Amino acid sequence: MDKIIDLIIKNNELLFGTNPRVEKINVGFTNTLYRVNDSYIVKVCTDVDNEEEFKKEIAFYNSNKDNSLIPKLYYSNTDKIDVPYFYEILEKVNGVSLYNVWHTYTEEQREDIIRQLCDAMKQMHSIKGDRYNWTEYMKKEFNPLYEKAKELNIFSDEEQQLLEQAYSDFDKYLESDEFVLVHNDLHFDNIFIDNGRIKIIDFERSMYAPRDFELDIFYRMIRKPWKFASEETEEYTEAGQYSNIMSYVNRYYPEIVNTPNLYERLGIYDIVYFLAQLVRHPELDELKKDVLSAAKIVTSRDKNIIKKW
Numbered sequence: 001m002d003k004i005i006d007l008i009i010k011n012n013e014l015l016f017g018t019n020p021r022v023e024k025i026n027v028g029f030t031n032t033l034y035r036v037n038d039s040y041i042v043k044v045c046t047d048v049d050n051e052e053e054f055k056k057e058i059a060f061y062n063s064n065k066d067n068s069l070i071p072k073l074y075y076s077n078t079d080k081i082d083v084p085y086f087y088e089i090l091e092k093v094n095g096v097s098l099y100n101v102w103h104t105y106t107e108e109q110r111e112d113i114i115r116q117l118c119d120a121m122k123q124m125h126s127i128k129g130d131r132y133n134w135t136e137y138m139k140k141e142f143n144p145l146y147e148k149a150k151e152l153n154i155f156s157d158e159e160q161q162l163l164e165q166a167y168s169d170f171d172k173y174l175e176s177d178e179f180v181l182v183h184n185d186l187h188f189d190n191i192f193i194d195n196g197r198i199k200i201i202d203f204e205r206s207m208y209a210p211r212d213f214e215l216d217i218f219y220r221m222i223r224k225p226w227k228f229a230s231e232e233t234e235e236y237t238e239a240g241q242y243s244n245i246m247s248y249v250n251r252y253y254p255e256i257v258n259t260p261n262l263y264e265r266l267g268i269y270d271i272v273y274f275l276a277q278l279v280r281h282p283e284l285d286e287l288k289k290d291v292l293s294a295a296k297i298v299t300s301r302d303k304n305i306i307k308k309w
Contacts, residue, residue, distance in 0.1 A: 016037060023036075044086075044087045054088075055086070069116060100233055118253035128179065183205070184214070266297075
């Protein structure tokens with residue numbers, strides 16, 4: 001990879017200068033990262049299977065050029081003519097992830113951070129996409145996972161009936177008219193803070209979806225904050241410190257919370273998410289309980305599971 005970064009540096013001499021400081025960053029699984037002059041991040045897509053996701057991220061940056069709460073994209077290249085990989089040059093984000101510091105903040109500071117996050121989401125969601133059949137999209141996500149679960153004999157007959165009832169309610173709850181650009185991986189490891197100001201990173205999972213789908217991972221993080229934390233920050237993730245977040249979202253971005261049938265929709269998203277994990281780890285009873293709890297929300301069999309914010 002030394003030859004690759006040398007090529008990128010040479011091709012972008014006007015940006016980096018003739019003798020820049022280059023440091024490889026030992027993070028990332030599908031991309032190779034370099035820090036240049038402590039001001040830029042060079043992100044090289046060294047996994048060919050990740051190229052479509054990489055292009056999504058580039059498109060996201062290009063669609064959000066005026067959003068000051070995300071890093072600036074200085075340059076991207078996907079032609080593989082001079083450099084045999086997709087790559088992008090980004091603003092280096094200073095600070096630390098929210099997971100590192102959330103436990104140290106007062107509620108007043110936390111509210112201000114969520115206000116900033118709501119502003120960032122509003123800007124992202126102002127970019128509209130073409131309408132498509134969201135119900136069918138979610139059914140296609142669910143069906144192969146459920147078939148695999150049945151092959152593995154994970155659920156009893158009664159539990160299968162519950163899941164199939166929830167599936168039959170997809171048509172009732174998932175109809176959507178408006179599709180917007182969502183980050184689709186919004187948790188505190190992807191939100192950095194520096195001197196009280198946030199920046200959102202990692203847009204490879206971005207997509208056009210109903211506005212409420214942005215809450216899918218975000219609301220799951222609030223309920224199970226340790227699930228998305230790194231090993232270094234997991235010890236700081238006490239659920240009680242996250243309990244007021246959705247009330248702040250309701251205050252600063254009521255449009256996203258006021259989605260019709262929001263609880264049932266989030267329940268459907270939970271079913272698909274936890275089912276995907278369960279078929280990979282069928283031995284984990286907690287994941288099975290998460291799937292069934294979500295199904296009960298969708299079918300309205302257990303209203304006590306739903307926590308109002």
